[in-house]
Amino acid sequence: MARVVEVDDAADPRLADFRDLSRADRRPDRPGGRGLVLAEGTVVVRRLLASPYPPRALLGVARRVDDLAPDLAGIDVPAYVTDADTMAHVVGFHLNRGVLASADRAPAPDLAALLDGARRVAVLEGVNDHENLGALFRNAAALGVDAVIVGPECADPLYRRSVRVSMGHVLRVPFATAGLDEAVTALRAAGFVLAALTPGGDPAALGGLAGRERVALLLGAEGPGLSAEALDRADVRVRIPMSGDVDSLNVATAAAVAFHATGGAR
Amino acid sequence: MARVVEVDDAADPRLADFRDLSRADRRPDRPGGRGLVLAEGTVVVRRLLASPYPPRALLGVARRVDDLAPDLAGIDVPAYVTDADTMAHVVGFHLNRGVLASADRAPAPDLAALLDGARRVAVLEGVNDHENLGALFRNAAALGVDAVIVGPECADPLYRRSVRVSMGHVLRVPFATAGLDEAVTALRAAGFVLAALTPGGDPAALGGLAGRERVALLLGAEGPGLSAEALDRADVRVRIPMSGDVDSLNVATAAAVAFHATGGAR
Known part of the structure; x- marks a missing residue:
């Protein structure tokens, strides 16, 4: 199960994967200058967790992270839980889906x-x-x-x-x-x-x-x-x-x- | 052919059909509280002019209104011509298609x-x-x-x-x-x-x-x-x-x- 970590500071550096999402698709610090894989909402996060892309972290409101508990069994990533306003400050806009997950890209099959x-x-x-x-x-x-x-x-x-x-x-x-x-x-x-x-x-x-x-x-x-x-x-x-x-x-x-x-x- | 009318004042009352488009879809002054029919861009304006909806006016930059000249033959409506900045002031945002047309709604067929x-x-x-x-x-x-x-x-x-x-x-x-x-x-x-x-x-x-x-x-x-x-x-x-x-x-x-x-x- 993911490690649930309560956070209340939008500036918390551990939330870097989710910061300023409207610009997150291009990251000079990542291979190829491309962003992480980001999933929004329980349905898409669930698909990310079942995908070949190695998950890094989740950020969400408590209720949405709870919804995902069965999908998070055996997955050792931090799940940062906060309120909707703090989430909006981190991502840069109000996100009505209530949960995000980040993952690394993975090599494509040949x-x-x-x-x-x-x-x-x-x-x-x-x-x-x-x-x-x-x-x-x-x-x-x-x-x-x-x-x-x-x-x-x-x-x-x-x-x-x-x-x-x-x-x-x-x-x-x-x-x-x-x-x-x-x-x-x-x-x-x-x-x-x-x-x-x-x-x-x-x-x-x-x-x-x-x-x-x-x-x-x-x-x-x-x-x-x-x-x-x-x-x-x-x-x-x-x-x-x-x-x-x-x-x-x-x-x-x-x-x-x-x-x-x-x-x-x- | 439409009457081409040059305008340079975004506050010109003759441009009322095109004012503040992001709110134009609900108009308490119109039947049913619904907006006029509005078409954006030459392709869609052309379809509006060929449709059963009675056209009221056009607003566009000179080049786009010129493009529509064949479609405007025999149609007696004002075509207000202005620059892109004035257009943006009227409609409330920058519109990259360069031309708009308004029409009245029409009774649906039975x-x-x-x-x-x-x-x-x-x-x-x-x-x-x-x-x-x-x-x-x-x-x-x-x-x-x-x-x-x-x-x-x-x-x-x-x-x-x-x-x-x-x-x-x-x-x-x-x-x-x-x-x-x-x-x-x-x-x-x-x-x-x-x-x-x-x-x-x-x-x-x-x-x-x-x-x-x-x-x-x-x-x-x-x-x-x-x-x-x-x-x-x-x-x-x-x-x-x-x-x-x-x-x-x-x-x-x-x-x-x-x-x-x-x-x-x-």
């Missing part, structure tokens, strides 16, 4: 390990909006996508806002960062068919992938879509049928439709 | 008129988040849903934030507000099959609706879902197959998956 046993994979290119990226991971988790390959020009999946919008699922769906060449090589070696989702694709081909084992869906950002190179490397180009002059769906929504259409969980 | 000729309809119960509601209308437009029935406990589709998140599609997809009884009666009279989307539904039944004419999808809010009464009134209960312990999809995302699965546009 691609071969990531793909081993995976049936459906999403491959993201240029998804540089943290909320879209978070929503996409939530949809991947809900619709049975086993792993995500995140292109180097995508946003950081472990940014605080991505974690929150994903409802913590970015901490559960395994992912690795890889460029297109590396991703395509690994996917082909693992026997995946590569399907590019693009407005120029074939709507019938999307349903044709339903139930097929080893499908990798290539998804580009709203607006630019997939690069010409990504389209070239794909085995098949698919699209979601859409009404006349409507601009495309949000990338996370399009991903959800494609995840469902190509199989989904049972 | 249910029989709304359903006449519609093939697929969404029926919303308790969707009380403006952004989810806006996203849902965007998805309805993209995926060929012809009309939306909005329950009385739903958020206001014409709230400024809903309009923005919908990318203006809430101004194009016809909708009416109706309670469950009234909606079910009208839908049955028009020969619709009523399908409730619910975690307790049959996943096979969702695909069974594909391509069928006259399908009404009943959708409830995230969390509570559909009421027992709505479930009782439905002809069929369908669900999106999801992975084990994952909390449900966002309601707009679930709607997109269901819209696609039940037919979609060609």
